[in-house]
Amino acid sequence: MRRVENGILKRVNALQVGEATLWEHFKQGDEGAYALIYRRYFFDLYQYGKKISDDQDLIKDCIQDLFVKLWHNRENLNQTTSVKYYLFTSLKHKILDVLKSAAIRYKAAEDPLELDMADENAGDEVYDDQREDVLRALNTLSHHQQQLLHLKFNKQRTNQEIAAELGITIQSVYNAVFKALRSLRKQLH
Structure with a gap:
């Protein structure tokens, strides 16, 4: 042995x-x-x-x-x-890191209070252009993807809360949010 x-x-x-x-x-x-x-x-x-x-x-x-x-x-x-x-x-x-940075970029582009601009007036034109680009990209997403992003970032719901509200699995929420963010990222780059 x-x-x-x-x-x-x-x-x-x-x-x-x-x-x-x-x-x-x-x-x-x-x-x-x-x-x-x-x-x-x-x-x-x-x-x-x-x-x-x-x-x-x-x-x-x-x-x-x-x-x-x-x-x-x-x-x-x-x-x-x-x-x-x-x-x-x-x-x-x-x-x-990739998933987190995509979520942060989306949130920063959607919420003007989250943007850190050294000179508020100098950044207005750039911000308006970026906001228009983000809104155009958002409009290319499906209604379901837009709804998920709205719940996740505007309503600040957790994946568990979103899953319960929409009657889907937590993994489905995670996957759909990630795919929507990836699509936005591709369009914005």
Whole structure:
């Protein structure tokens, strides 16, 4: 029994050493190690991302952005014993940052009191143009998407409250709000 346990422990340690060595080679600029990390973890990252968002394009974009950022900052990255855990954590933060920034931009564009303008008079023309752009973009959304955004940002309802009011699941609220914000973001950029 002890022999079997030792064999298992050796394989687990070899895997960890393998990951640590792979990570170290990647940090030193080894493009092969970088490509191997990408190939080894892309599918797992994609599956994990689907637990955070149903938007497949967003997940793929965030994974790509994550790997580009990793490559550019590889020399400053910490050593890790679990590349997979490091990547999962980084992807989660990346997706949540994108979702959060989209919601903040939408709210700032919709609510003039939230805008921080150094000179109120100088920004009036720019603000009017931005407001018109946002209103045009909002008008391209479906009635359901407009209603969700209104409840979420103007009425400041939680996802749970919106789900209860509209008789849909919380996940449906989250997905629909995200898709509406993504559509707005694409139109406004």
